[in-house]
Amino acid sequence: MDKTITSTPASVRTAYLGGLAIAVGGAVLFSTKAVVAKLLYRYHIDAVTLIAFRMLFSLPVFAAVALWQMRTAPPLSNGDRWRLVALGLVGYYLSSFLDFLGLQYITVGLERLILFLTPTFVLLISATFLRQHIGRxxxxxxxxxxVGIVLVFVHDLVGGSPNVMLGSLLVLGSAAAYAAYLLMSGEMVKRIGSLRLVAYAMCVSSAACLLQFFVLRPVSGLVQPLPVYGLSLVNGLLCTVAPVFMTMIAVQRIGAGVASQAGMIGPVSTLFLGAVILGEPVTSWQLGGTALVLAGIYLLSHAKPTQSKPG
Structure with a gap:
């Protein structure tokens, strides 16, 4: 007699909480890259070297996944190959490079809040170029x-580095680049799968970052103090590879909507990690601005989907 295995409410809840924990963990780890970058800058390396080391340590994992996908999945069309190159250059190379450049001038708390504006850029780009209506x-x-970003920005502008404006603009460019990547990748994810897309795009990005390093810096730049290698390993594996796969697992278990809302822990964790590890102050202005940004993203995630305007 066949036995039918049914899920009990307890097992369903356990699976849900497990997926939620993975989503939160991935968001915290991904946000920690800003703190690790700040620690690396203390060893007087620049953004070109920092991102090259990050990709150098993460490339073997993504290359292994890409090779596995090449052997098990059908070949890509020429058009998809070129689209993947564009996605890798815009979404992971340009976005990451601008982010790490900006981190030289602003606090990790402000950086994470600006990056958290990515969904708003997706909405604005959709409204401008895809003629989608924005509701009230x-x-x-x-x-x-x-308003939340302005609060934190003004606070840091008054009491922080004189280059806060430059750093904020660079990170703003990073958020815009990643928003463009999200819009460009929408159809391709459905066609070739998220794992394959991310693995291929990260390989393209890694190649671009390493090529940039060897063009702009001498080979001797690969010789760094031992802590630089250790921190870069953390940056490449724990803050890059792990969050990518953790987010994918979380989306499969609890859905993209809940996983994205769990990611709202990112700016909060960065703010407090910056205070504990880097000694960056946490003020009422920063807390207020962070609360407003999180509230805005929460509202945006619960708003009705936009519809394209008739042509």
Whole structure:
């Protein structure tokens, strides 16, 4: 007699909580890359060297996944190959490089808040180029987000580095580049799968970062103090590879909506990690601005989907 295995409420809840924990862990690890970058800058390396070491340590994992996908999945069309090259250059190379450049001038708390504006850039790009309508709730969410950013920005501008404006603009460019990547990758994810897309795009990005290093820096730049290798290993594996796969697992278990909301822990964790590890102050202005940005993103995630305007 066949036995049918059914899921009990307890097992379903356990699986849900497990997926939620993985999503939170991935968001925290990904946000920690800003703190690790700040620690690396103490050894007087620049953004070109930092991102090259990051990709050098993460490349073997993504290359192994890419090779596995090449052997098990059908071949890509020429068009998809070129699209993947573009995605790798925009979404992971340009976005990451601008982010690490900006981190030289601003606090990790402000950096993470600016990057958290990525969904608002997706909305604005969609409205501008894809002729999608923005509803009242979405406009409210955008306003709340940007008021929060202005609060933290003004606070850091008054009491921080004289290059806060430059750093903020660079990280803003990073958020815009990643938003463009998300919009460009939408159809390809459905066609070739998220794991394959990320593995191939990260290989392209790694190649670009390493090529940039060897063009702009001498080979002797690979010789660094031992802590640089250790921190770069953490940056490449724990802050890059692990969050990518953890997020994918979380999406499979609890869905993209809940996983993205769990990612809202990122700015909060970065703010407090910056205080504990880097000694960056946590002020009421920063807490208030962070709360507003999180509230705006929460509103945006619960707003009705936009619809394209008739042509």
């Amino acid at each position: 709730v979405q406009w409210l969410a955008l306003a709340v987000c940007y």
